[in-house]
Amino acid sequence: MQKEYFTFEEVYDMWMKEQEKKLKISSLANKRSKFNKHILPNFRKLYIDQITSEQCQAFIDELSTKMKSFKDYGNQMDLLFRYSKRKKIIKENPMDYVAYPYYEDEYSSKEEDTGVEFWEKETVNTFLTRAEQELSFRVFAMFRTFLYTGIRKGELSALLESDLCQDKKELSINKTLVWINGDYQLLQPKTKNSFRKIGLDDETFNVLVKLIELNRRLREEHGNPNIEPFLFPRPSDLKPMRSAYPNETLHSTCKRFKIKNIKVHGLRHTHASMLFAAGARMKDIQKRLGHSRISTTMDIYTHISEKADGELSKKLVSFLNNEDNENQDERI
Numbered sequence: 001m002q003k004e005y006f007t008f009e010e011v012y013d014m015w016m017k018e019q020e021k022k023l024k025i026s027s028l029a030n031k032r033s034k035f036n037k038h039i040l041p042n043f044r045k046l047y048i049d050q051i052t053s054e055q056c057q058a059f060i061d062e063l064s065t066k067m068k069s070f071k072d073y074g075n076q077m078d079l080l081f082r083y084s085k086r087k088k089i090i091k092e093n094p095m096d097y098v099a100y101p102y103y104e105d106e107y108s109s110k111e112e113d114t115g116v117e118f119w120e121k122e123t124v125n126t127f128l129t130r131a132e133q134e135l136s137f138r139v140f141a142m143f144r145t146f147l148y149t150g151i152r153k154g155e156l157s158a159l160l161e162s163d164l165c166q167d168k169k170e171l172s173i174n175k176t177l178v179w180i181n182g183d184y185q186l187l188q189p190k191t192k193n194s195f196r197k198i199g200l201d202d203e204t205f206n207v208l209v210k211l212i213e214l215n216r217r218l219r220e221e222h223g224n225p226n227i228e229p230f231l232f233p234r235p236s237d238l239k240p241m242r243s244a245y246p247n248e249t250l251h252s253t254c255k256r257f258k259i260k261n262i263k264v265h266g267l268r269h270t271h272a273s274m275l276f277a278a279g280a281r282m283k284d285i286q287k288r289l290g291h292s293r294i295s296t297t298m299d300i301y302t303h304i305s306e307k308a309d310g311e312l313s314k315k316l317v318s319f320l321n322n323e324d325n326e327n328q329d330e331r332i
Contacts, residue, residue, distance in 0.1 A: 006089055008043040008051065008080075015083045025185060026178040034076050038063060048081075049090045053097035064101040071100055116303035117262040118269040121277070130257055139249060141211045142232055146246070146264060148204045150271030150289050153247075153264050154178065155194075157240045158186055159231040161212050169205045171198045173290065177240050184240050191292040198288060272297070273304045 012035060019028060042059055043051060056077065063070040078095040085093050119127065124147060131140045145156060151173060158177035165172060173196050175186045189195055200208070211231065218235060219227060227238050234241055246264045254261035262270070268289070275285045286297040 005047050005049070006084075008046050008048045009040060011048050011084050011087075011089060012040065012080060014087075015080055018083070024190075025180065025187060029178065029180040031076060034073055038073055039077060048084055051094055053094040056094045057098050060098055061101060074098065074100060116269050116300050117260075117266040118273045118304060119260075119262060119266070121274065123259060124270060124274070127253075127257060127259055131253065134256075135253065137214065138211065138232070138235070139253075141207050142246065143250070143253075143267070144204055144207055145232075146267040147271055148201060149198045150268045150275075151198065152176070152268065152290075153243070155189070155290075156232060156246070157230075157243070161215065161229040161231050164205075164208050164212070164231065165197075166205075166209065168197075169200045169202070171200060171208075173198060179243050189290070191290070193287070193292045194290040196287060196290050269300055269304070272300050276301055276304060 016028075016032070019031065023031070060070060060074050063073055074095065078093065081090065081093040081095050084090045128140075128144060128147065131143050142156070145151070149171060151171070154176035155173050158175045159171065163172045163174070173189065173194065176189050176194075178185055178187060208231065215229060215231070215233060218233070219229070219238060222238055224238065230238070230240050232241055233239065250264055250267075251261050272285060272289060275288070282294060282297055282301065286294045289297065291297050
């Protein structure tokens with residue numbers, strides 16, 4: 001006989017068993033994290049067919065005062081209630097009647113927010129010069145690798161020393177790293193195009209060779225020379241860096257240098273912009289960045305070129321205005 005009443009948590013457990021067949025480990029971990037942190041503590045023991053839209057609305061309203069990503073949690077709840085309706089556990093989805101609060105940052109500066117942020121060449125040079133002079137060598141090496149290879153954050157965290165081919169001066173990208181419940185896992189990249197080899201300039205190559213030597217000394221100091229040799233380990237325990245570490249470090253560094261923080265993904269866009277400026281072919285840039293579709297690469301190029309065109313227009317107006325002023329001075 002089918003059970004008539006299910007708690008929210010019981011339905012969540014059933015739903016997650018279904019999700020385990022569909023989702024990657026990293027996506028599954030992210031979904032579990034959202035429920036465990038905020039959703040389950042509020043709804044765990046309630047019978048799911050008795051949860052009202054008013055209760056859901058109150059939860060979303062409160063969450064919106066605590067975090068910018070409150071809609072993500074609402075979307076997850078909506079998916080769970082849809083599953084419940086499909087299984088005929090509930091008749092109506094209470095999330096259908098929830099109105100998401102207005103969040104000003106979400107709509108401000110829409111015209112400026114293209115989703116593609118990058119630094120100009122002068123900013124890159126200033127940032128790296130100061131990083132080399134003022135930051136630890138490990139942090140400088142991390143930022144230079146991001147800017148000169150365009151690799152993703154998870155790809156950099158997963159790099160082993162053996163991924164640096166010293167004969168050919170190239171990095172082999174063949175895995176990504178995720179943290180799940182306090183443990184790291186090395187996973188295959190998300191698409192076959194993410195498997196790639198990235199050629200290095202001489203300076204970046206020399207920086208990574210020096211980093212490997214520092215890592216060797218660090219392992220000896222820890223008395224564990226045979227531990228898995230990550231290229232960018234945490235000095236404290238030689239494990240891979242935390243997922244949030246690159247963005248946290250970039251944020252504090254940009255604040256210190258008084259440079260706009262474009263986040264680590266923006267460093268990837270910056271790498272692409274430098275390749276575009278250097279005249280690299282679109283197909284070669286797609287391959288280097290590991291994009292599965294060339295349309296993704298072209299979207300980045302479009303955003304970057306549109307911004308560059310806008311800057312050119314401003315420079316033209318500024319030039320003409322200055323010229324007019326100079327002519328006026330001559331007439332006077």
